[in-house]
Amino acid sequence: MVEDVRKSFGGVAAVDGATLAVEPGRITALIGPNGAGKTTLFNVVTGFYRPDSGSIVFDGESIAGKRPHAIARRGLVRTFQLTKALAKMTVLDNMMLAAPSQTGEKLFAAWVLPWAIRKQEKANREKAMELLELFDLADKRDDYAATLSGGQRKLLELARALMMEPRMILLDEPMAGVNPTLGARLMEHVGRLRDEGMTFVLVEHDMDVVMRVSERVIVMANGRVITEGSPEEVRQNRQVIDAYLGAGGGAVEEAIDEVFEERHGG
């Protein structure tokens, strides 16, 4: 639940009074031309940027202006547009790092509570391996994350986010730089997790994916929400097409083509 959130950099209002609500247990897509403020909004919601004004409520609690780690601990977890796999750590260490409330993460605990830590590590390792199996990364467990392909990194990021037992995941361009096969698998996971009750919001430029997986689409332009609805409704909305046209530029035209293709072909 985001209400009238604003964030500007210098004189540029990147997010200019955005208001939107996300339904729990659904996949919501956030689309809009480049510069519409989607990623900025993500950064504001997850605490990486402080909002200039407005309110953000997650699960009945205000989280506006809270720090990123505090928001993540509440169960609102994000991934990044450019994957942030921790390159010089193994795949398994990437997973283990994400486990919440670890005793051994306190300074000196390792000196005084070795047994408690060992037990917790074992449990976390089992959980991590289960998830890695599920995401077909189990045989990569001891490889450095840097050696993974782009698609595998996206899978690792999602698996790593799940280690935190979140209730809602924000995916920033999950399909960017991912080969179609892995991309399809990624979306299968998203669909399955949604069926288990997880809430997703994804920023995505691949209209095909947006139309296929999302149940609700929110369209942003110039820092504001211009319309929202089912994929079907949004696809036929004249305002959306105008927004893409109005913004200009090659990438935008491509996106329009995709929207039109969907309309006539799909």
Add this chain to the structure above:
Amino acid sequence: MIGYLESMLLIAGIFALLAQGLNLHWGFTGLLNFGHVAFFAVGAYTMGILKTQFDVPLLPSFLAAMVASTLLGVIVALPAIRLRADYLAIVTITIGEIFRLILKSAPGVTDYTRGPRGIRGFSNEFYFFRDDIGLGFLSPDQYLMLVVWTTVAIVGLLLWVLIKSPWGRVLKGIREDEDAVRALGKNVTAYKLQSFALGAAIGGLAGVYFAMSIGSLAPDTYLPIITFQAWTIMMLGGSASHWGPVVGSIIFWAIFNGTLYIPREFLSGAEAAYLRQIGIGALIMAIMIFRPQGILGNREEMVLDR
């Protein structure tokens, strides 16, 4: 020759300890600290002032030295830790120099530090203590060497346990990408602060031993060169390797002090002094070219750098 080995191993031990603290900052957390000498100095001065002017017993003065350097670490870190890489380096190198000048000439402070005249006469109790524990047969240098290397071993083991623990895993994550670690629900600032404070405490203890080894305290001992020597040692041994600082320090000081033993027929004292700088410089270049991860560093991790 024995004398050379002794004095070399003594200073090598002290700098190994100093570099262990730095290795926690840079090797494991990725904090670019170029003001490490400040912790070295605050440890030494805290002990020296407490001993000579307040007559504080040995052990409490050592502990106070570590507490003081921890505090300075926190004070420096609170504003500086928000800065990334090069900016942190600039701020820390400045703080090191500011701190030295305060010790040297700040009104009020010099009542205690005695400014450029320095402090002496704080080391007797430390050296007499060896008789009490039955080590009277050791020379003062041998005794200090034993204490220093025991400390290096203990600190090394304690750090090894910490780095292998989940706490160390968070630090490594921060070194890779602090935003990713934030997104995973970790309070990155708190971890950086802890790493900085702990490394500072280790640096402070190294400073106490250093003061013991030379028997006096003077502000101009604590020039930025000490920070860079610690950096050189860490790079030689391999940053982010547990025992790299130890190996690096022995090699560094073997070369640095070794030139003193070149017979005068070959080189004058001044020439030998230049030669050691050249030797260290050439060694750093050779290491960077042929083994950029350092002597004990992890080749695989190095190759993964983009």
